[in-house]
Amino acid sequence: MKAFGPLILVGALSLAACDQKTGSTTVTTNAATGEVTESRSGEGSPAANLQPGKWEIRTQVSDLKMANMPKGVSANPPAQTNSVCVTPEQAAKGPAELLKGAGSDCTINSSNFAGGKVESDLTCKMPGDMTMKSKTTGTFTATSFTTDQQMEMTGAHPMSQKIHIEGRRIGDCDTAQ
Template identity: 40%
Template sequence: MNLRVWGASLLLVASAAPAASPIQPGLWEMTTKIDTISMPGAPPAMAAAMRRPKTIRTCITAEQAAQGPRGIQQADKSCKIGRYDWAGGKYVAEIVCSRPTGTMTTRSTGTYTPTSFNSKSQMSSTGQMKMAMTMTASGRRVGLCKR
């Protein structure tokens, strides 16, 4: 399972807001941290490397922000949004990514504003690389996108 893909999927779930209360477009900085991880048969160094916090910056366009999660999630066609409930600055979300190598399911809960979010997630995968983990993510809008 491509670890960048699951990380991007989590960030997409965590950073998107519904059309009724859109996130602000612009440059967003998002950080993920794996709190617990279980990867049977994997070298201990692999899990240790994955536990290091990771920060990315990404540009969310006005079009993506207006479409909410479905507009942003389009980057990975193997992922489908399941449950997606937003109200009063809180959310619950589920995303399932199905590939020939296995299936990854991520369930997240969190809080959001138009310029920030915080989330907690549980991820499990089946197939070639079985794993389970819990993680936290946070993000904030840091400015305009550079063209």
């Protein structure tokens, strides 16, 4: 479902960002040239990295509100559980690298991923003259994380939702991946 596309970005950002320092990062994509630039400001103490391996991620959307909500779409859809393989290279990358591949102009207004706690504030310019804002709080260890997010999109298709995400490392990646 298209409405949940930003959910994937926000959830993945939570997972990827756990090795970042406190500060601000802006990732901008020039629509005309495709050029991606990144700038950072702020300092902070390094936080623990998530361990590479196979991760199970459970996502629960609640309080979904959107203009002209399609029939059959619930404000509280069922939780979704997926497993993903996080390679050592992916675990070492920060949220800026993730955002570069998302095709959006994003600014991480603030982020703090230290001491087992996560707090972040993200704004993205989305295709179609839309803006997504997300605030996240939660906790993490090297092998698990829990986040609660409030996401709001403004523009042509306004919507808002709350997102609860739980992730845990469940082992090594399958060798066939």
